[in-house]
Every structure is written in structure tokens, then in C-alpha cells.
Amino acid sequence: MxxxxxxxxxxAFFAAVEQLRRPELRGKPVVVGGSGNPHSRGVVSTASYEARAYGIHSAMPLRTAFNKCPHAVFLPVDFSxxxxxxxxxxxxxxxxxxxxxxxxxxxxxxxxxxxxxxxxxxxxxxxxxxxxxxxxxxxxxxxxxxxxxxxxxxxxxxxxxxxxxxxxxxAVLRDLPATVLWGVGPKTAARLEQTLGVRTVGDLQRIPLAQLQELLGPRWGEDLYRTCRGEDDSPIVTDWEPKSLSRETTYQYDTRRRETIIATISALAADVVGDLHDEGYRGRTVTVKIRYRDFRTHTRALTLPEPINDGDTIRQTAVALLDRFALDRPVRLVGVRVSGLVKTGNGKQETGNAEP
Ligand SMILES: [Mg+2]
Missing domain, CATH: 3.30.70.270 (Reverse transcriptase/Diguanylate cyclase domain)
Structure with missing residues (x-):
């Protein structure tokens, strides 16, 4: 899929909105931040591209911005x-x-x-x-x-x-600084450089998983191992569509035994069906996710003609999707997801409308 x-x-959103509604500011260095007084405390929220040419950037103290470009137009933040x-x-x-x-x-x-x-x-x-x-x-x-x-x-x-x-x-990731990756702020970047000599995403790709986990902990190390390869399966989270419901499990020992994986998919599907019933949804798309020992992650999905919450059908669909994976390498993780959710109207509770 x-x-x-x-x-x-x-x-330069805030500055662009200001330049749009005040045409006299177009083409000029505009700095939006705090109360708009460059001699007060507070930081730059947004600098127009004209102001950036003077070295002004977001999060810089307003006073510093003023020193760099005293003739810039300083404006207060107008959230409305x-x-x-x-x-x-x-x-x-x-x-x-x-x-x-x-x-x-x-x-x-x-x-x-x-x-x-x-x-x-x-x-x-x-x-x-x-x-x-x-x-x-x-x-x-x-x-x-x-x-x-x-x-x-x-x-x-x-x-x-x-x-x-x-x-x-x-090719695109290779020479980018590691800070383009989620979770790599200036602090982590400094640690990666000091301990592992890592500056770019390409450098990071050469670090073995175990070494990343040793430095950052098992979970974060694994995340970074995947993201530096451009891998990410996080879903789009909207504020009115219910999220998908999913379950996944990581094997204690990697396996390539088909029977074991089928048993896992069946159990995960049953858990997801339980969640669908508890939360009052039917779902239309069944997705199976497999992560191999080398951390390559593949997903296969099937969209049904109509949303269902029938346990047998969802389980059989998920198990059938296994045929579309190559089980040529040991499997580390298996997941089952049901998406395309609609309310059945008899759930125990309202759920899922996560707004970041
Ligand atoms: Mg922006």
C-alpha cells in the first residue's frame, strides 16, 4: 500500500499575513513577536524573508533582532x-x-x-x-x-x-543534518556528534542498531534507526475522523514460522475486533504490518465492500493478507489495523478524536 x-x-506565515493586510510593509523586513516592542523581552515568532536576510530567525530574542536590523518593522503577535x-x-x-x-x-x-x-x-x-x-x-x-x-x-x-x-x-537524506529527523534537537545532535561522530543522516545510517540503543535507550534508538532510513508509518490524525484501531506485538525471538505468525495475526485481529465492539465502530480496511529482522516494514491492506465489525471476517481477511508477504526473513513484529471507521451508534463510549 x-x-x-x-x-x-x-x-513566514505571521509576517506574510501582516504584509498582506498592510501593503506598505511588502518588501520590507518585518519581525512579528511578543508585544512588538523590540526593547522588551520576548522572542521572534516569525521574520519575513526580508528580515531573514539580516540573520533574524524565529526564537531569537527581539533585542538581538533589533541590533541586527534596527530599521525592521516590529509588530505584536495577532493570533486572531x-x-x-x-x-x-x-x-x-x-x-x-x-x-x-x-x-x-x-x-x-x-x-x-x-x-x-x-x-x-x-x-x-x-x-x-x-x-x-x-x-x-x-x-x-x-x-x-x-x-x-x-x-x-x-x-x-x-x-x-x-x-x-x-x-x-x-540520496536526498544522505547529506542532510541529523536534525531534520523527528526527535533530534540540538542537544541530541550534539550528543550524536560527540559520541559517534554523527553529523548527517547518512552518518547515522552507518551506526548499528545496538549502538544507537545503547546511547538513546531501546525504544528511541530503534525509532531513530528507522527514521534515518526514511521509514515512518505513523497515520494522519484528523480531528473529526475516528482514528484507526490497531494492535501490534513484537516477538521476543524473531520468527519465520508461518503457523506462529498466523496465530499472532488471529490473536491481534481478535483484540482489534474487541476494540471495535467496545468503542462502537465498524471498519472497512484491514491492514497487516510486518517488520522484518532488518527493520524493513511492509504493510498489505484490503478494503472491504462495506464497513464491518464481524470478528470472523476481519480475522480471515487479516490472515489471508499474510499470503501477500514474503516470509523469506525472520519477522520481528506483526500488527493488525482496521481503518475507515464509521460509528455503529451503540458503542460504550465516544473515542478517538485526537487533536494535536
Ligand atoms: Mg511555516
């Missing part, structure tokens, strides 16, 4: 104006897919997997549409998952579309 994820990131522009942009995105996950006022993921267009053509259309309707520019990244889509949108800013495909992932 190949996914197409777009990461839409508005360019930015919120209104943000709602307009999110509404545009939802015309293209119901699966939109806002990350902040100026950023969102959009799942375009079921769109008929070539991803780049779709992204170009969305970019133009945002510009025509709002007067604001966006940079859009395209990738097979959220991680790569977000990295892609940052590669060419502003007002650009950038795509990372499975074929280009290795």
Missing part, C-alpha cells in the same frame, strides 16, 4: 488574524482530502493516497489555489510518509513543491 502524503507549510487565515487554508486543504492533520496554524499533513492525480500536479494545484484565494504562499513537500513529506517541504522554500520518492530517499 503506497501512500502519498503532502506536508503543506506556509512561508493568523487564526482566520489558517482556517481559510485548512478549508482549502479539506476540499482535496478529508484526511487533513493540522500541526499548527501554518502547517498541515494531507493524505492524498486516494487522489487520481500525479502527486506533483496535485501539490502544484493546491499551492496555486492557496495563493489565488488567500494571497499567501506555501511550500509543499510530497513523500511516501509524513516524515519524508515534512523533510521535503523544508528543502526548497519559499513557494515551492518538492517531492521525495522511495527511489530518491537515500
Amino acid at each position: 503506497t501512500r502519498t502524503i503532502l506536508h503543506v507549510d506556509m512561508d 488574524a493568523y487564526g482566520a487565515a489558517s482556517r481559510q487554508i485548512m478549508a482549502i486543504l479539506r476540499e482535496y482530502s478529508p484526511l487533513v492533520e493540522p500541526l499548527s496554524l501554518d502547517e498541515a499533513f494531507l493524505d492524498a493516497s486516494s487522489r487520481p492525480e500525479v502527486p506533483r500536479a496535485l501539490a502544484e494545484e493546491i499551492r496555486r489555489r492557496i495563493k489565488d484565494d488567500t494571497g499567501l504562499t506555501a511550500s509543499i513537500g510530497i513523500g511516501p510518509n509524513k516524515l519524508l513529506a515534512k523533510i521535503a517541504s523544508g528543502l526548497h522554500k519559499p513557494d515551492a513543491v518538492t517531492e521525495i520518492t522511495p527511489d530518491t530517499t537515500t
Whole structure:
């Protein structure tokens, strides 16, 4: 199941909204932050591209920004104006897919997997549409998952579309700083460099799993081992669609025994069906996930004609999907997910509407 994820990131959003509503500020260095007084405490929220040319960036103290560019226009943060522009942009995105996950006022993921267009053509259309309707520019990244889509949108800013495909992932990631990866902030980056000599994502790919786990702990080490290879299977989380329901398990000892894996899939499917009944959903798409010993993760999915919560059918569907995997390597983890959820109306509780 190949996914197409777009990461839409508005360019210098707060400053761009200010320049849009005050044409006299266009082309000038504009710094939005705090109360707008550059001599007060507080930090830069957004600097216009003209201000960035002076070395001003987000999170910089306003006083420092003032020293770098005293003639910049300093403005207070006006969340109600930015919120209104943000709602307009999110509404545009939802015309293209119901699966939109806002990350902040100026950023969102959009799942375009079921769109008929070539991803780049779709992204170009969305970019133009945002510009025509709002007067604001966006940079859009395209990738097979959220991680790569977000990295892609940052590669060419502003007002650009950038795509990372499975074929280009290795080459694109190789020379990027490790800080492009989720969870690698300045502190972790410094630790990686001091202890392992790692600066780039390519450097990180050469570090064995055990060494990463030793440095960062088992869970985080494993996460980083996967993300530095561009692997990410996190779902789009919307604020009105229920999430998928899933269960997964990691074997204590990797296995390639088919009977063992079938038993695991059956048990996980039964757990998911229990969750569907408890929470009052039927689901339409059954997905099985297999992670091999080498951490390659594959998923296979089948969409049923209509949403169901029947235990036997879901279990049989999941087990049948196993035939579509090559069991040529030891398996480390198995997961079962049911998505495309609809309310049955007789659940014990309302669930799942996670808003980041
Ligand atoms: Mg932005």
C-alpha cells in the first residue's frame, strides 16, 4: 500500500499575513513577536524573508533582532488574524482530502493516497489555489510518509513543491543534518556528534542498531534507526475522523514460522475486533504490518465492500493478507489495523478524536 502524503507549510506565515493586510510593509523586513516592542523581552515568532536576510530567525530574542536590523518593522503577535487565515487554508486543504492533520496554524499533513492525480500536479494545484484565494504562499513537500513529506517541504522554500520518492530517499537524506529527523534537537545532535561522530543522516545510517540503543535507550534508538532510513508509518490524525484501531506485538525471538505468525495475526485481529465492539465502530480496511529482522516494514491492506465489525471476517481477511508477504526473513513484529471507521451508534463510549 503506497501512500502519498503532502506536508503543506506556509512561508513566514505571521509576517506574510501582516504584509498582506498592510501593503506598505511588502518588501520590507518585518519581525512579528511578543508585544512588538523590540526593547522588551520576548522572542521572534516569525521574520519575513526580508528580515531573514539580516540573520533574524524565529526564537531569537527581539533585542538581538533589533541590533541586527534596527530599521525592521516590529509588530505584536495577532493570533486572531493568523487564526482566520489558517482556517481559510485548512478549508482549502479539506476540499482535496478529508484526511487533513493540522500541526499548527501554518502547517498541515494531507493524505492524498486516494487522489487520481500525479502527486506533483496535485501539490502544484493546491499551492496555486492557496495563493489565488488567500494571497499567501506555501511550500509543499510530497513523500511516501509524513516524515519524508515534512523533510521535503523544508528543502526548497519559499513557494515551492518538492517531492521525495522511495527511489530518491537515500540520496536526498544522505547529506542532510541529523536534525531534520523527528526527535533530534540540538542537544541530541550534539550528543550524536560527540559520541559517534554523527553529523548527517547518512552518518547515522552507518551506526548499528545496538549502538544507537545503547546511547538513546531501546525504544528511541530503534525509532531513530528507522527514521534515518526514511521509514515512518505513523497515520494522519484528523480531528473529526475516528482514528484507526490497531494492535501490534513484537516477538521476543524473531520468527519465520508461518503457523506462529498466523496465530499472532488471529490473536491481534481478535483484540482489534474487541476494540471495535467496545468503542462502537465498524471498519472497512484491514491492514497487516510486518517488520522484518532488518527493520524493513511492509504493510498489505484490503478494503472491504462495506464497513464491518464481524470478528470472523476481519480475522480471515487479516490472515489471508499474510499470503501477500514474503516470509523469506525472520519477522520481528506483526500488527493488525482496521481503518475507515464509521460509528455503529451503540458503542460504550465516544473515542478517538485526537487533536494535536
Ligand atoms: Mg511555516
